[in-house]
Amino acid sequence: QKEVEQDPGPLSVPEGAIVSLNCTYSNSAFQYFMWYRQYSRKGPELLMYTYSSGNKEDGRFTAQVDKSSKYISLFIRDSQPSDSATYLCAMSANTGNQFYFGTGTSLTVIP
Amino acid sequence: DAGITQSPRHKVTETGTPVTLRCHQTENHRYMYWYRQDPGHGLRLIHYSYGVKDTDKGEVSDGYSVSRSKTEDFLLTLESATSSQTSVYFCAIDRGNTIYFGEGSWLTVV
Numbered sequence: 001q002k003e004v005e006q007d008p009g010p011l012s013v014p015e016g017a018i019v020s021l022n023c024t025y026s027n028s029a030f031q032y033f034m035w036y037r038q039y040s041r042k043g044p045e046l047l048m049y050t051y052s053s054g055n056k057e058d059g060r061f062t063a064q065v066d067k068s069s070k071y072i073s074l075f076i077r078d079s080q081p082s083d084s085a086t087y088l089c090a091m092s093a094n095t096g097n098q099f100y101f102g103t104g105t106s107l108t109v110i111p
Numbered sequence: 112d113a114g115i116t117q118s119p120r121h122k123v124t125e126t127g128t129p130v131t132l133r134c135h136q137t138e139n140h141r142y143m144y145w146y147r148q149d150p151g152h153g154l155r156l157i158h159y160s161y162g163v164k165d166t167d168k169g170e171v172s173d174g175y176s177v178s179r180s181k182t183e184d185f186l187l188t189l190e191s192a193t194s195s196q197t198s199v200y201f202c203a204i205d206r207g208n209t210i211y212f213g214e215g216s217w218l219t220v221v
Contacts, residue, residue: 032208043201043212044154051208088154090210099144099210103153 006102015111019076023089023102030091033065035074038086079109114138115213117202123219130189132216134202142205143185147198192220
């Protein structure tokens, strides 16, 4: 079993839709949770970072962590064509150590 | 801008030749990483470094070596390139609980 599981998609939605991206994990020691956005032929760009459980909001993006279910989500409100990218989840147990990544979900927002 | 520069950004090389990719950081972070990213596999850790001359293997280290003689530079060497090493390579730094990536080095082995 992989440490982190992420549905690869692809996911296609109309402009303005709410998008939900999810990852599950198996290691209960994970405390730090990240979401990255990766445009084609670019490096992954940090989008959201949360520590432990709870929600974090930044503009149209909301990250949720449910440690009891070992489940994290990224919600995108009012999706735009510029949100079309691959979204990667990542997590780690402590500072300066190993990071574990999902394989990424490909998202297309159709104008 | 994550303060990470990778070079070269694109390279085509022949099977059996050695190749070195360079990662340079401007922020003096202790931890640096090399990943490769392939369709269906996502990001896989090749090697990482936790200080000058301190390195360790990752998940897919066979055929790769690394060196870190200065805090700011982390080199990845393919001793004898093979077609299976055709990939995009990302350097990353740990800024404290989060990891930041460079723009990538696209390597094609023919």
